Amino acid sequence: MPSKAKIFEHWMNWLHKNCFDWAEPSCWSCRKYWGDKYDIKNPRASRKEIIRNWNRVPLQRCHIIPRQFGGSDEVENLFLMCAECHDKAPNTKSREAFLQWTSKQNHSKNFYELVMKEIRNYELQDKIKLINDLIKTKKLWNLIEDDLGIHVNQSRGGIEITVSTVIAAIAEYIRNEEENL
Ligand SMILES: [Zn+2]
Known part of the structure; x- marks a missing residue:
């Protein structure tokens, strides 16, 4: 199998035509970005460095036409995508x-839909504004850390927290607040 850098080079x-930035790697499908x-x-990075950098990116080499349908391992049949895609x-x-x-996948939209689904699961549809405010505060993240007993590294994404975990913590927080009124 060709390396990710080789696939990128092809x-x-x-990618340029489809408005992907060569120096800012993202999923070629949903455009998930880290x-x-x-x-x-380095703004003066050489073409070679830019190409080689794609080997570091946590994208997977996916077959466009699967092997079972006779698809090859050549670069034109390989496409870099995130694990979810x-x-x-x-x-x-x-x-x-x-x-x-x-071309129809969209990371932000997928994420938004996932959040909304969990909000409906917890019947919090009428508390969207409160949830928005809560997400911006440190209080919520402390609560999640306490519950999980692990250190959550938000900025560098050390640990993936599922959306349902976050919304569960919010639901719990709102329940406690309402009981204390
Ligand atoms: Zn993706």
């Missing part, structure tokens, strides 16, 4: 169908 022009963690910070991607014999699917 797709460079396509802050500046994997960015090329890789899991969800269609198994299809059509290159066009695959690329059309990837």
